[in-house]
Amino acid sequence: MAKSAEQYQLEIIDSLAEIPASEWNTLLPEDAGPFLNHAFLSALEETGCVGGNTGWQVAHLALKDQDTLVGALPLYLKQHSYGEFVFDWSWAQAYEQQGMNYYPKALCAIPFTPVQGARILCAPGKNIKDIHTSLITGLKSLLAANELSSAHILFPLASEVQAFKDQGFMLRDSVQFHWHNQAFQSFQHFLSALTMKRRKNIRREREQVSREQITFRHVPGKLSTDQDWEFFYRCYQNTYAEHLSSPYLNEAFFKLWAQRMPDNLHLIIAQRDQAPIAASLLVVDKDSSKAYGRYWGAIEHVPCLHFETAYYQAIEYCIEQGIQTFEGGAQGEHKMARGFLPTTIQSAHYIVDPQFAKAVKHFLEREHAGIGAYVDELGEHSPLKSTKVQP
Template structure:
């Protein structure tokens, strides 16, 4: 059963828009500070200006659970200082990664949230002021200067590289004489991978620090006088918490493969319906018939020449799809040098020459498929399926990983064992009129998407007795 996915574009109906100026003040050391962002640009990849290189959002008190609010016991109360930094290099990798690891736990460690990945984006010029991604990361420290929480945050002048589409919202703002950009974006740039976004250390103050950081995000949105704040691909738990903080909720869909304790690829195939199993085997046979040699290279096995060639593949993919090459050549070299064995490159060779490849990152229990590309003007039947889906499944089985996340788009993934999974995003819209209109749209969009996902699950390639 083939199901066509057609999600209607947003319709933002006519609404009266009240132009207003919002000013947010904060008191720090008996001074009043104001920040504002000037109107920026309409269009992709335009630079934006940060409010200041670095500033504080204020000091807060942390109270241990069970202590009285007026307790004078110094052991019962701590000070938390929340500030904004303009580069992730302003915080050590150890401090950032400690927050990231505590937020996920070792089993669900997310490599995209680590300092090495995010700093590679900034240092390579991929996520930088010049490309419309101004880092404005939030950091929370106690009175001993220990980092208790961080948030990856960017001031943006466009909506590219996010994978949660709000271009129609910007058009609606523009049509009514208002500006949608700049906006604040809490995410991992160019990476539609679910993971925590409010990264908090595991202490007895954890919930309180989380609430303070969310409040700081909202305060910063108002203080910067931007239209909105968007938190994309958070966890389901964060998604639920943020609804209570006044964020609009949105869902999306991706395709994931789940490992049901398979010992081999053939064992996985035995869970498939006969016709689907036959099709996969036929596709895999095409690889050997073309004299292609598949290799899985990890960490130090991947040399500089591999990344130079893979960058050509990446550019070929973006050029053919009329896309934007967000990532620079330096990004791949920097990221690989910092992340070691977390990087897996699936390579296809013909007569010893690298002709195609798929970039993956390995987390605690997940293999994340990210980018694919091949030589220009080359065509190898079924190679994309082999490199991106089947080799990823084999690697997950070999490394005893629970799942493979193959990203968004592509119903063809379903027939190869990758089923729809819900993704999440949260949106804080400052203007009340637009907030109501967008909220109504999101309700309709969610109902439609849930119906589509139900139909897609009904077209599952697995046998009926298999628990999905």
């Protein structure tokens, strides 16, 4: 017999250390991927990347049946909108122009990670609809009790979107660029699937890097060393410095992540005369046959080295490993010229103030039409030939 929301107990958890890893991970669906894993989320907390004075206050929602964890929602109270990849700065400005406080807001997301995945976690054997209803209702109660402006669910699974919509959340589209494996046997085989213009461009870029006498070292996470991660972090940090910004993640996080989840990490290090000059990181989920390009950086500028290290070497790796999808991260039309295709994914947003919610609804309707036209236009410039390539 299904339970009502009132029969479950909702708790706010300010540290994932309060929940044993086995209990949290039991809630994860088979295709959850690495970013929802207790090891990843707790590493962010333990190394101070979230919590403290970062503007990411940990407030996970835990749903319990007596003392048994039956559902959860990874949640943070945000004092800003950095590290989200769905931009609502204009909403915050308009909200505060009306004399209201937009921050703190509630954010259900994987910090600093624009990857689609489950956001409402449910224990096996439980009624998913009941768990969804209980957690979303609990989230809305949290907003009212703490006078929060809004709740934002970033990149939920398509199967979860309706549950949020049914509870008054508004949907917002985002465009990402993903590479898809068409049973490619080699990088050359992949190139043969592209239009002549794109094929020639990629060959030219790769030749430009090759002329610099640069080679590449692929380092599986389980074979990586502290020295590898120290160099990678130097590159990662330099990318932010070049954009006059500060990195969200610290070196301690990457080392702890590598220690806890080595099978999910793969470093690509560019070197000249065996001296490293650039690096990129792939997060690999072989269970769902996906790879995620996360970070890149260099200590020396070499034309086209970014494309080679972060894209072409990664595509070669995916082909060799039989990985079906390579997600290149948020935004970046330039990825299309490298064989990536646009993909639309959604986020869900709930605004407490009814008048402001109405204004946001009208904005999202116009934005939705604009993004639809944008994706249609991108489709006219596909890097792929119109017919599927044969091995």
